[in-house]
Amino acid sequence: MNQTLAQQDTKPHNQRFVLEMLGFSETEKALLASTFRLTGRRAFCYAEPTGPTERADVYLVNADNPSGLQQLQQRVPNAYAPALLVGRVPDASPWPVVEKPIRWMKLFELLDQTMLAALTMRSGRPASAEGQWDGRSFRRAVDRHAPPPEFLAPAPAESVLVVDDSATVRAFMRSRLAPFRFDVDYAENGEAAVGMAQAKRYTCIFLDVVMPGMDGYQVCKRIKSDPATRETAVVMLSSKSSPFDKFRGSWAGCDAYLGKPVGEDELLATIGRFLPSARRVALSILARA
Structure with a gap:
């Protein structure tokens, strides 16, 4: 995914995905959040939920923390709203894993690949169930009539x-x-x-x-x-x-x-x-x- 994006000479259209972090300490979350803010100018950008009603498009989970894996089970991830694990590889886990220490580019590459697969799955759903998904709208059927979240690409620094x-x-x-x-x-x-x-x-x-x-x-x-x-x-x-x-x-x-x-x-x-x-x-x- 990143190689394709990298070869484009024009700036890609931004698609915003809501990412929820599970099983990380507050310090780890703060560091990860600051890193994800760097994705604002990428074709695929990732941001934390802005409120309790905003549903996640993808889950990032500390696989070394049993609490994080339990929280993931409660979220019921699926092909439309997948997960990415950080740390050890749990037995029989269907989700991709980023080993520690985290390499920022590897993390972004796997997130892009994971979301591209989710978009492919979403595109095959009947339009009557979700409506046409444009990369900025909420992903759940119950939210299909809600206005898309405002996306403001940050000015270059x-x-x-x-x-x-x-x-x-x-x-x-x-x-x-x-x-x-x-x-x-x-x-x-x-x-x-x-x-x-x-x-x-x-x-x-x-x-x-x-x-x-x-x-x-x-x-x-x-x-x-x-x-x-x-x-x-x-x-x-x-x-x-x-x-x-x-x-x-x-x-x-x-x-x-x-x-x-x-x-x-x-x-x-x-x-x-x-x-x-x-x-x-x-x-x-x-x-x-």
Whole structure:
């Protein structure tokens, strides 16, 4: 699911799903809730119930807490309103499991896959039973005449530019940055990147080193030598990670140098370092790893 979404060049239409957390402590719920708020700009976004009458679309359960599993049984999950377990694998459980420590992207991927399967099941129900489900309405038949919950996509917190001539790398970075409320643009070459950086203020630029034409070192020098863009953080991405290559990046003025393939923890640490709006959540996720 995420791979398909990541390959789209246009911003996807948001679908809001109500997620209820069962068996977690208040501290764990607070951390998870802050993480789920990052999904506001994704194609599938997840939010806690806004009131006691709002029914869950999906349940997230601490499988290591017997109370959480008991609460899940009381909710009677099914193919239309599924569950996702966190922790150990209960015997004969039909629901997918995310192992601890939680990896944020793995969690989002499994949630997307679980909800996609639920949407497929929902689409096969007779229209007379539920009416047409548009991704924003309540899911129960008793709620079909209620107005859909208002969905307001949060404004982007900061602007990010990803520069890479590889469509695969751009898709990878799209999926990794999607959970955060960033306004993300993409460029396929150095010339385009310099022009975009001059036309729009970016908080951070993820910059490939090896590109046809102007390479990443040249682009970085141009950005850092321009008074209008020198404060923009430049993070270079390269499969070349020798001390000499890192020295060249530092000499060009880059603020950080990440080797390819980019590790999830390294990317989270970089986001926490250069993008203040996501710092608290990124570092909190790292602390739980």
